[in-house]
Amino acid sequence: xxxxxxxxxxxxxxxxxxxxxxxxxxxxxxxxxxxxxxxxxxxxxxxxxxxxxxxxxxxxxxxxxxxxxxxxxxxxxxxxxxxxxxxxxxxxxxxxxxxxxxxxxxxxxxxxxxxxxx
Amino acid sequence: xxxxxxxxxxxxxxxxxxxxxxxxxxxxxxxxxxxxxxxxxxxxxxxxxxxxxxxxxxxxxxxxxxxxxxxxxxxxxxxxxxxxxxxxxxxxxxxxxxxxxxxxxxxxxxxx
Numbered sequence: 001x002x003x004x005x006x007x008x009x010x011x012x013x014x015x016x017x018x019x020x021x022x023x024x025x026x027x028x029x030x031x032x033x034x035x036x037x038x039x040x041x042x043x044x045x046x047x048x049x050x051x052x053x054x055x056x057x058x059x060x061x062x063x064x065x066x067x068x069x070x071x072x073x074x075x076x077x078x079x080x081x082x083x084x085x086x087x088x089x090x091x092x093x094x095x096x097x098x099x100x101x102x103x104x105x106x107x108x109x110x111x112x113x114x115x116x117x118x
Numbered sequence: 119x120x121x122x123x124x125x126x127x128x129x130x131x132x133x134x135x136x137x138x139x140x141x142x143x144x145x146x147x148x149x150x151x152x153x154x155x156x157x158x159x160x161x162x163x164x165x166x167x168x169x170x171x172x173x174x175x176x177x178x179x180x181x182x183x184x185x186x187x188x189x190x191x192x193x194x195x196x197x198x199x200x201x202x203x204x205x206x207x208x209x210x211x212x213x214x215x216x217x218x219x220x221x222x223x224x225x226x227x228x229x230x
Contacts, residue, residue, distance in 0.1 A: 032216060034217065034218075036220075041222075042222060043122075043205070043220040043221055043222040043223060044162065044205075044220040045220075046217055046218070046219070049217060091159075093161050093162075095218075097216050106164060106167075107216070107218060109161040109162055109163070110161060111160065111161050112159075112160070112161045114159070
């Protein structure tokens with residue numbers, strides 16, 4: 001089956017630092033990847049849609065200058081949380097859609113990255 | 119009205135019980151519907167898609183009522199391993215967006 005990896009699986013950082021999270025599709029090509037954030041006991045909230053070779057589309061209320069997304073290849077998207085603050089502490093999950101199956105809309109999720117900002 | 123609403127639970131049921139989860143969605147033009155399962159501190163995993171005609175996968179049965187904008191999931195003969203949070207997921211109608219909207223989830227605990 002399709003596998004999506006994320007790195008790192010968890011990270012603790014000081015307030016004001018930047019953190020980069022990688023999302024990779026291991027055995028398929030993904031023209032579209034999605035970044036979600038989940039706070040405790042809350043639903044996954046879509047932050048942005050990452051499109052290979054073009055700018056990401058951000059959901060309302062998500063600061064594009066704070067959450068930088070780069071989707072430079074068909075298998076890799078990165079999310080950089082710039083100048084992280086404690087309120088950015090959350091579970092960040094990416095998902096990817098298999099570009100080779102145009103009619104099938106299943107998304108494959110990465111294992112998530114737990115970010116704690118001190 | 120929230121886009122996707124679920125009964126938050128928790129549902130605490132004994133092994134072997136039958137349990138049903140309900141979900142409503144606000145966008146009448148939504149096209150695709152899913153149930154995902156999420157274990158504690160893990161990513162969501164697709165349990166099953168939901169079709170208008172209803173569909174069954176082993177002990178799991180999903181139903182969709184477009185007129186009422188209502189989705190259900192029935193789990194028969196509950197196992198301990200079914201303990202998880204079940205997420206109702208809807209794909210809005212924006213053509214080609216492939217974006218998913220998640221409910222907050224219903225937590226199930228199956229008790230020995």
